[in-house]
Amino acid sequence: AQSVTQLDSQVPVFEEAPVELRCNYSSSVSVYLFWYVQYPNQGLQLLLKYLSGSTLVKGINGFEAEFNKSQTSFHLRKPSVHISDTAEYFCAVGGSGGSNYKLTFGKGTLLTVNP
Amino acid sequence: EAGVTQSPTHLIKTRGQQATLRCSPISGHTSVYWYQQALGLGLQFLLWYDEGEERNRGNFPPRFSGRQFPNYSSELNVNALELEDSALYLCASSLAGLNIQYFGAGTRLSVL
Numbered sequence: 001a002q003s004v005t006q007l008d009s010q011v012p013v014f015e016e017a018p019v020e021l022r023c024n025y026s027s028s029v030s031v032y033l034f035w036y037v038q039y040p041n042q043g044l045q046l047l048l049k050y051l052s053g054s055t056l057v058k059g060i061n062g063f064e065a066e067f068n069k070s071q072t073s074f075h076l077r078k079p080s081v082h083i084s085d086t087a088e089y090f091c092a093v094g095g096s097g098g099s100n101y102k103l104t105f106g107k108g109t110l111l112t113v114n115p
Numbered sequence: 116e117a118g119v120t121q122s123p124t125h126l127i128k129t130r131g132q133q134a135t136l137r138c139s140p141i142s143g144h145t146s147v148y149w150y151q152q153a154l155g156l157g158l159q160f161l162l163w164y165d166e167g168e169e170r171n172r173g174n175f176p177p178r179f180s181g182r183q184f185p186n187y188s189s190e191l192n193v194n195a196l197e198l199e200d201s202a203l204y205l206c207a208s209s210l211a212g213l214n215i216q217y218f219g220a221g222t223r224l225s226v227l
Contacts, residue, residue, distance in 0.1 A: 032214055043119075043205055044218040051215075090158065094214045101214045102148065102160040102171055103207075 002027040002093050006106035014114050015083055021076040021109045023091030033074045034092040034103070035065055044090065050074065051096070061085070086113045116142060119219035121206050127225045128196050136191040136222045140208030146170075147189040148209070148216055149181060153202035161204075164189055165211065196226045 007022040025033065032051050036044040048059025055067040065076045074091060091106040120139045128134050140147050149161040160173040164183035178194040187208075193200055203223050207216035 034215075036218070043121075043220040044207075046215070046217060049215060092158075094216070096214060101146065101163055101165075101209075102173065103150075103158075103214075103216060104160070105158040107157050 002031065002095075002104045004091050004093055004104055004106035006089075006091055006109050008109050009107065010110045010112065012112045012114060013081055016080050018079050019077065019081050019085075019111065021089050021091075021111065023074045023076065023106060025072055025074065025091070025093045027093055030096045031093045032096050033065075033067060034094065035059065035063070035074075035076050036090045036092060036105075037061075038088045038090065038108075040087075047076070047089070081111070081113045083113050083115060085111060087111060119206055119208050119217055121204075121219040121222050123222060124220070125223050125225070127227065129227050130196055130198060132196050134193045134196060134200075134224055136193075136204050136206075136224070137188065138191070138206030138208075138219060139188045140206075141217055143210065144208035144217075145187050145211045146209045147183055147187065148207040149189070149191050150205045150207065151175075151202045152205060152221070153199070156202075158205070162191070193224070198226050200224060201226045 003026050005024045034049045035047040050067045058064045088108045090108050092103040094103045122137045146165040151159045163171040167183050181191040183189045203221045205221045207218045209216050
């Protein structure tokens, strides 16, 4: 079984400040890790993914995430946020093979960027 | 290139009716996934179709069903609608053998 814990349900920050959204996961098998963003009344957009290789992955809109196997974490970071980054962010894990191709999502972190 | 497309955008039904939601995957993608995003319950996996077959199913009652057509598009059917079925239903697609899922904009189902 897989599970994802997003440690903060809401993160308020000021524009141009750095931000970190925390995600921890558990899985008994090898997994892929993802961050998705959901803007109001829209679907999910893939921000970035970790499949294998380098533990630091870069995504769209200046976001990056670091995979830490020993701490089972996959935290999302951005050095300087914009008002337009206000959205809900979801961390997800998915199987890398076999029949386990569903994604298991965390409960989401609402990032609010204030002027 | 077109992304995942879902129709309709909104659907309003009354309790006991049936709802049909549709999804067209990204061109070249053969796997289609359905998720429910209900208020307070988060994103829950519903169904996974690949090459026309149901490969995996989430913890939902049998009145949630679907199918995948030869052109890889998919349909989600919800029978005997209940008020708690009101949610955003998201469809995703991926290439065969690669679990990287791309999502559509969703269908918002309201059950009155």
